[in-house]
Amino acid sequence: MLHYRHDGGEQEMVRQNGHIIEVKGVHKTYDTGAVKVQALRGVDLSIKKGEMVAIMGPSGCGKTTLLNCLSGLDDINQGEVIVDGNHITQMSERQRTHFRAQSMGFIFQSFNLLPVLNVAENVELPLLLSDVSPKVARQKALGALFMVGLSGQENKRPSELSGGQQQRVAIARALVNEPAIVWGDEPTGNLDTETATEVMRVLRKLNKEKGQTFVLVTHSPDVGADADRIIHMRDGLIASDQHNGTTVPAAH
């Protein structure tokens, strides 16, 4: 059984200021031996619970790296990342994985569904990982598929679905265990405009209904327009932070 540090003070902080993600002075350097690439150069960021945040910027600016570091998929070299009151940088690899299974959902650009599993099996996988009984897992998976408008498709293989449908399966998978935060890396990147709009509509609806926090890395201005807040990045730093049309200069 894994135990996370639920620091009373920080939980209190979340309650008081409503921040589910607190990032302080995060640095990330990729060392390939020959070259060192500074992907993040000291990022400070706070995201409120229930916010839908779009992280934008040119290729190579560090968006995906930031998402990976915030979600615990990647290590950081310096700084602090607190998610839902937990210092994920202080967690062991095993604890981080368990934390992801219980509190986070992921949506990827190329869906990353398991081609050998059918739609329902893909969706119920995070629940089975959390030791939910197969019967309950299947019920919840069907519920999640209903939410994303894919009822009746549960026995199909991913290859039998369109791109938009596959992304909706990925969304259902991301949301099925009711995570506090959903991370999306270019969730509409592989979709045509119409399907992308449809997917964003689903995400926005779920965000409103469930109050979950969405952090989406995107190139798409349409996705940005749908978000509560747009964070622009450049050269590993936050260049601007825009709230509902109001641009707030980034604090470096």
Place this chain on the structure above:
Amino acid sequence: MNKLFGLPLAPLTGGLAIVMCLCVVVLTISSLRNRVMFKLASRNVPRRPAQTALILLGLMLAAMLFSASFTIGDTVSYSIRNMATDQLGQIDVMIHGQAVDAAGSQGYFDQQYAADLSQIIGDDSNVEGVAAAMNAGMPVISPTTELNEPNIELWGLDESWERHFDPIVDSRGERLIVADLQAGQAYLSSRAAEHLEVRMGDTVSVFTDGQPFPFAVAGIYSDGVPGDEISMVVPLAEAQSLLGRPEQVNLIAITNTGNAIHGATHTDEVMAILEPALEGTGLTAEAVKQEALDVATEAGDAFMSVFVIMAQFSVAAGVLLIFLTFVMLAAERKTELGTARALGTQHGHVIRMFTYEGAIYALAASAIGSILGLGIGWGMVRLMAAAFSQFDVQFSFHSRPGSLIIAYCLGVLLTLAVVAFSAWRVSKLNIIRAMKDIPEPQISRARDWKGLALAVLAIALGVLFTCAGFSSDSGTAYMVGVSLAIVGVCLLARRFGLPDRLAFSLAGIGLVAWWLLPPSLSGARDMTRGMEMFFLAGIMLVLGATFLAIHNMDLILKAVALVFGRVRGLSAVLKTAISYPMANRFRTGAALAMFCLVIFTLVVMSIINSSENSLYSDPRRLSGGFDISGTTSYVNPVADMNAAIQDAGSIDSDDIEAVGAISIIALKLRQTGTDTEYLTVPVQGIDDGYANSVSYGFNMMAEGYSSADEVWQAMAHQPGLAVVSSSFVARKVNYSLGSSAPYLLLDGFMQEDKVLPVVYVEEEATGGRLRVIGVLKDIAAYVPGIMTSQASLDSLARQPIVPTTYMFRIKDGADAKSISKGLETGLVQNGMDSVVIAEEVRDINKAGMMLNNLLLGFMGLGLIVGIAALGVIAARAVVERRKQIGALRAIGFQREAVQLAFLIESSFVALLGISLGVLLGYALSFSLMDTMSEQAPGVSLVVPWTRIAFIAAVAYLASLITTFLPARQASRVYPAEALRYE
């Protein structure tokens, strides 16, 4: 070693080397003209070192198995040649008189013949020397130590022998001169001295006509005298006087120019002069050295063939592995191949690129395999030497360079052929699908003309083979024909709408049922069937089982998930693990088939070995109901064994229930009515005691005989009747390995005919005939040739043949060992040398078991194929599923869970393959018992479950070890990195 599958080795080696060199030259020229393709191919080799190592491991197997088989053949051949030259020394040709015992050593003739012959051939440049000698088996006792040797080989040699043949030397290498021996002195071999525990100066007594003749040991030699290791030498005149044969000898030895082996090359020339010279003398010349060398070569070929045949299963699995490996390499590089094609690379370029890469692997893997095979051969020779050590057989490791060349060439060519085919197959990729890594679409059945053509071809070939099988009585053609038809019909039904699952399941069930059907039901009972049927049965059963398993994988997996899915925490892992094998049927099927094939052969071999072993549990079955066998000296025979036992005092005659006396002589015989060559056959003459007690049954009896007892009684009491060993009559069903040439093969009928037609054999010199009225069961191990009554044998040989072999049946509960000792002690003057049959059978069985285990171990090497296949698949899966692993890790799969999923996936394939192999092996063995019990009554199905469990456990553990590394690698995939490369 001279031949491989009947093809002479020398031209085969040359031919294969030329073909291989041609392939290499063509590939080199082609690669020089397509440097870019060659560069791509060669740079792919070191790309993934672990995967390359696994590929090399799989590809080297064929060369390794060939090389090990050839090494064993070479060693056996070389060792038997060594034994022959040790036995015969410089003797190339032996001339003797008409034989009066099986060894042909007692036909005495005038010594003058030797001098006359020396005049005729002495000056020939092919002949080094001629010498007369006396040679007889005699009982010897040491009065001091009271130890005896019932049958020491006594040599009477003269000065001409010493001049032309090997010098007799002692352990210090000092020469012992026969002419230096005084009257009453003899030289003793070191082994004889050791057995009798005598030293120089001690006295030993030689018995002849019941009288002891003392000899002082004047020297102990370690080398220079041919024949047995237990021997003694006296001057020729002394031997003649001892045996009461003045001026007579029983042997003229000729040595050709050249050393012990090279001398044999002049044999034909020498025999050409000798045969006319001996005409009318009653003497016969035998090219003993050449014959021994031929036997050595044949034995080497037979041993090699056994191992090569057994290696076929592993080689077949290996071919599948090579194919699978290259298909997976192509899958791995699909995107880059697509890009290359988009940039203008032709189909031919892709084929060449893969063939270059395959050639690099083939050349390297076959070289490693050939050398490793040499090492394996060496290890197996050591084990063989241990198995045969109790029989005084010495194996000396030997490998000819030619054997290595042929193993290497076979390995390279086999790999190249499969690689070229795989390359052609993978070159037909669709550029866009390849670049975007989109799966190939299913071909619509209505437009699947290739599928239709294949189905029609299979049916047509099936009908053709079946008809050919019927007309030529060939079980192989018939069985394969029906199998093809079964597959063809199912494919045709699929083409016209039958669902895949049903079509392939029916084909699978059809094949399995067809090959497991007892021959009496399949209709193949009366057709000829050989060892190749075992090979084909293996391939077909495995093919059928693989069809069935692959097309019903979902049901198997559901059952697995139902059982293990309830285990807390295992549900998610299990779901992912078992879904992959189902999604990739070709890979799963290929790996499954490899495992299944190798385990199948191991299980069948284990069961057959254990079942055959059950025969040895009752030695009386093999000896015809007797417990002790004994031989007496020809010089001092026992006139009446029952009386001799009564008189001996050292045995309680009540302990002996029955005694059978057998006289034996080697005669030249052939089947009457044929114009074949007369062949030397041991003929045994039995007395009433033997006929009344023997329990051997018959495979065939002549018309008018309804029981074994009737045959034995008729043979004992009516003149001119005989029975023969089962090896004298061919059978349609012959699963024996290698060539064990019988003394004589009777023509015109087969054992399956049941009723023996009227058939006679005739003797060359006298023209006397014997009618064969029974063909013994295969278990009649103590009847090597023909058996008749003593009276019939005397009449056939035109002289009385004294019985020298005795078979004793003892009372239940009596101690065979002490009775055997008592017989030797009581009848020492008759040179009684007795053996407890149970002990002899146990020793033979022990050696046989060791040899079988060796063969089993050799076949077990094939497991490397299955294990390597799983390793290659797992290694490939890690690369292929990198992103999926990243996603799984992102959504919460722990490292251990990823690793476990990979291990479960491999375990599933390995365990399913192992289980199917065990099931099919058991089922086929069960079906084979039908034939086995008919040929060898008493044999029962014995399943060595412990051994099978051990084989399964080793196979499974080895597969786990190979998958462990890729699984660990998969668990170390860093999610952020795996997901970064979208």
